[in-house]
Amino acid sequence: MTDPFDALRLPVTPVTPDPRFAERLRARLERALLEPRSTPMTTTTDQAALDVPLATLTPYLAVDDARGALDFYVEAFGARRRGEPIVMEDGRIGHAELAVGGSVLMLADEFPELGLLGPRARGGVSQSLRLQVADVDEAVRRAMQRGAALVRAVADYPHGRQGAVDDPFGHRWILASAPTAARPAEPEPVPGHGDVAYITHVVPDTAAARRFYGEVLGWRYAAGSAEDGWHIEGTAPMAGLGGGATRPEVQLCYQVDDLAEALRRVREQGGEAGEPAPRPYGLMADCVDNQGARFYLLQSS
Missing domain, CATH: 3.10.180.10 (2,3-Dihydroxybiphenyl 1,2-Dioxygenase, domain 1)
Structure with missing residues (x-):
């Protein structure tokens, strides 16, 4: 029996996907295949992330690729998604939240019409975000593996071990560990004649x-x-x-x-x-x- 609705059906016409979407999807597929223990591609609600309270001061970033930034912060810094992002009619992300440890990070795509632009559109880094992590060396390695640029190599300082990177969206992150108990400084040996x-x-x-x-x-x-x-x-x-x-x-x-x-x-x-x-x-x-x-x-x- 002929389906009477066949006459209303339109032929399937392939469309070319947005190049940035295709690039992000390809990168995620590659990571899923090459790193099977990495973050799952499907997004699930993380109740523990939703329970992280807002602090008195919360950073809110403008980025030129909010979807890519969400993936990067989850994979590089161990952030957790706080629900689903709010997507505007034009496809841009108008608001998204991540739990990073006990803090919340908010971000959105650029909205030039509102004066909201990322660092690269403004000509460079204008602020730094300090993130305390358990293993600074590993955090810097993961960030660079996923496209971050090294700004300052990891080293020990009186206030703890630190390194700095610029993420792929132009924001600078100071990755730091908690300072260890200070040890008394040993006196430097005094060189003798001819030393x-x-x-x-x-x-x-x-x-x-x-x-x-x-x-x-x-x-x-x-x-x-x-x-x-x-x-x-x-x-x-x-x-x-x-x-x-x-x-x-x-x-x-x-x-x-x-x-x-x-x-x-x-x-x-x-x-x-x-x-x-x-x-x-x-x-x-x-x-x-x-x-x-x-x-x-x-x-x-």
Whole structure:
């Protein structure tokens, strides 16, 4: 028997999906296949997330891809969805909530007509969000694996272990652990006569060097007394970075008991010795040995 409604049916016409939706769906399918223990693709109501109370101050982010941001914060930072997002008639997410630990994060797509734009549309990061996590190294690794950019390598600070990333939507996150109980600082050993007292890495670009060694060796820096000089914290022997060189080199500073006598011997042996100059840590002189290598001598105060 012929169905009388067949005449009303329209032919099935394939449509091209929105490219951003297709890209997000493809990425989620790849993660589901390659990481079978990752977050399920279906969204379920998390009652525990709904029970997280709103704090006095709640961050509310504008992002250029709210659906992608929700996925990222769930997968990278362990956030939990607080119900279903509110979707506007034009398809943009007008409001969504996540529980992050004991806090709530709200976000929405950009609405330029209301003056709500994400960091990238405004030209860069304008604020930072500090997120306390159990394992900073793992949190940074997960975030970078899912598209975040490393801003500051993970390192130990007096206030705890920290690292910083920019998420794929332009927001900066400081990932931190709770500070551990402070231990009494051990006194630095005093170098003896002839010991290396300080190492200076002289480079053309100190900013590039700080980024490189910060990521490779976890170095932290404090501004030095010289222009474009940076002290490297916690190294033995003590060391620093200096800028303005035409080519990189390492300059050593040696401790001496009597600077005047040491300078006399430098000249006597065919080297060059500058005049002693007072420094906050003692008297120092710039020298060149009999083969052209530059070094410094220090008589500590």
